[in-house]
Amino acid sequence: MSESSSEPYRPNRGRWLWAFVLVLAVAGGYWLYARNSGSQGSKGKPVAGRGMAGMAGMAGMAVPVKVAAVETGPIDYTLKAIGTVTAFNTVTVRSRVDGELQKIAFSDGQKVQEGDLLALIDPRNYQVQLDQALGQQRQNEAQLQNAQRDLQRYQLLFKQNSIAKQQVDAQAALVQQYLGSRKSDQAAVDSAKLQLSFTRITAPISGRLGLRKVDQGNMVNASNTDGLVVITQTQPISVMFTLPQAQLPDVLEQIRAGRTLAVDLYDRDDVRKIATGELMSLDNQIDIATGTVKFKARFGNEDESLFPNQFVNVRLRVGTSQALVLPTMGVQQGSIGAFVYLVGDDSKVHVQPIVVGRVDEKRVAVTSGLAAGQRVVVEGVDRLREGAQVQVMAGAPGEPAAAQDPAAPAGPLPNTGVPSSNAPGAR
Structure with missing residues (x-):
C-alpha cells in the first residue's frame, strides 16, 4: 500500500477563509441596504405622525x-312679488278733424301740462263753414223778427174785427217755425265753432310725450288710429303686481280694517330701494289660470326714477308683530x-x-x-x-373681527392653538 493512501484527509483552510469573507461581505451589504431603506422610510413616518397629530389637535382646539x-323685537310681515311699472294715465293724441298738419308745437320726450298746444291743423276750411253757419243764422233771425212784427199787427187787427182768426193763427205758426230755425242755426254755428277748435290739438293730460308719429305737412284724419303722439302720466305713477291667492286673506284683512299698506320697490338685483308708495286697489277676481290676484300701487315718482314698463321687485308690508x-x-x-x-x-x-x-x-x-x-x-x-x-370673536355679525392689539406679540392665541388674526394664514 502506498504512503499517500495511508495519510489522513485534511481540508483546505484557505478555501474556508475565502468563503467566510464572502459571507461577511454579503451580510454587510445587506445591513447597509436595510439601513438606507429604513432611513428613507423613516423620513415619511414623522410626517404622517405629525399629520395625524395635527388633525387630533384640530379636533381639540377652539x-x-x-x-x-x-x-x-318687531318683525315685518312682508310679501314679495315682481311688478311692472305702468303709467298712471296713457293717452294717444289723435286728430278729431281732417286736414293738413300745419304746425307741430312740441318736441319728442317733452313734458307738457294739460291744455298746452301740441299741433295745429289748417283751420281755413272750418272757418268757412263757421261763416256760412253765421250767415244762415242772421238770415233766419231777420225772417223771425219780421214774422213777429206781422203777428203783432194781425193780433191788433183781429181785435178790431178786421181779419179772420185763421190768418192770425197762421202767422203765429210761422213765428214758431222761425224760432225753431233759430235754434237749428245756433246749433250749426256751435258745431262749426267746435270743428274749428279741433284744429288746435292740445294736451288732454299732464305728462311726458313720446316720439311723434306724424311730421308737419302731412294730411291727417280722424280715422287714423296711430295718432300724433302718446302722452304718459308719470307723476304719479303706478305699479302692477300679482300675489298668490293663499296670501289674499292677510291683505284683505288689513284693507277692510282701513289700514294703508306701504309698498317698497327695489331694483333688478333686489338690493337698492328705489321708491316707496302705498297700495291703491286690487282686482275683483282671481285669475283661474295662475291662481293669483292683481294689485295696483301708487307712487309719487318725484325724481322720475320709475319708468313705464320697467320691471321691479315689490315688497308689500302687510303688518308688524313682536x-x-x-x-x-x-x-x-x-x-x-x-x-x-x-x-x-x-x-x-x-x-x-x-x-x-x-x-x-x-x-x-x-x-x-x-x-x-x-x-x-x-x-x-x-x-x-x-x-x-x-x-x-369680537365684532357684530357680518363685520370683520376686531384687530389684535399692536403691542401684543404675534402668534397663537392663548390656550387655543388658533393663529392670531395678524399672523399670516389666519382666518
Whole structure:
C-alpha cells in the first residue's frame, strides 16, 4: 500500500477563509441596504405622525366664531312679488278733424301740462263753414223778427174785427217755425265753432310725450288710429303686481280694517330701494289660470326714477308683530330641519332644532326652540359639530373681527392653538 493512501484527509483552510469573507461581505451589504431603506422610510413616518397629530389637535382646539343673541323685537310681515311699472294715465293724441298738419308745437320726450298746444291743423276750411253757419243764422233771425212784427199787427187787427182768426193763427205758426230755425242755426254755428277748435290739438293730460308719429305737412284724419303722439302720466305713477291667492286673506284683512299698506320697490338685483308708495286697489277676481290676484300701487315718482314698463321687485308690508328674532345666517338646514348652533356657558356648541316663522330681510322669527338671551353662532358654522369648543370673536355679525392689539406679540392665541388674526394664514 502506498504512503499517500495511508495519510489522513485534511481540508483546505484557505478555501474556508475565502468563503467566510464572502459571507461577511454579503451580510454587510445587506445591513447597509436595510439601513438606507429604513432611513428613507423613516423620513415619511414623522410626517404622517405629525399629520395625524395635527388633525387630533384640530379636533381639540377652539373654533373662532361670531354669535348673536336671541332677542324679542318687531318683525315685518312682508310679501314679495315682481311688478311692472305702468303709467298712471296713457293717452294717444289723435286728430278729431281732417286736414293738413300745419304746425307741430312740441318736441319728442317733452313734458307738457294739460291744455298746452301740441299741433295745429289748417283751420281755413272750418272757418268757412263757421261763416256760412253765421250767415244762415242772421238770415233766419231777420225772417223771425219780421214774422213777429206781422203777428203783432194781425193780433191788433183781429181785435178790431178786421181779419179772420185763421190768418192770425197762421202767422203765429210761422213765428214758431222761425224760432225753431233759430235754434237749428245756433246749433250749426256751435258745431262749426267746435270743428274749428279741433284744429288746435292740445294736451288732454299732464305728462311726458313720446316720439311723434306724424311730421308737419302731412294730411291727417280722424280715422287714423296711430295718432300724433302718446302722452304718459308719470307723476304719479303706478305699479302692477300679482300675489298668490293663499296670501289674499292677510291683505284683505288689513284693507277692510282701513289700514294703508306701504309698498317698497327695489331694483333688478333686489338690493337698492328705489321708491316707496302705498297700495291703491286690487282686482275683483282671481285669475283661474295662475291662481293669483292683481294689485295696483301708487307712487309719487318725484325724481322720475320709475319708468313705464320697467320691471321691479315689490315688497308689500302687510303688518308688524313682536317675536323672538335672530339673524337669518344663524339658521341652518339639515335632515332634522331647521336648527342652530347654541353656545352654552362652557363655550361649547350644541345642535338645537327650532321652528322658524316669518322672515324679514336679515332677521327671522323663531316660533319655538329658543329663549330670549340665548346665543347662537352666526359665522364659522362650517367648522362646527356637536360639542365643539368655540371662541367668541369680537365684532357684530357680518363685520370683520376686531384687530389684535399692536403691542401684543404675534402668534397663537392663548390656550387655543388658533393663529392670531395678524399672523399670516389666519382666518
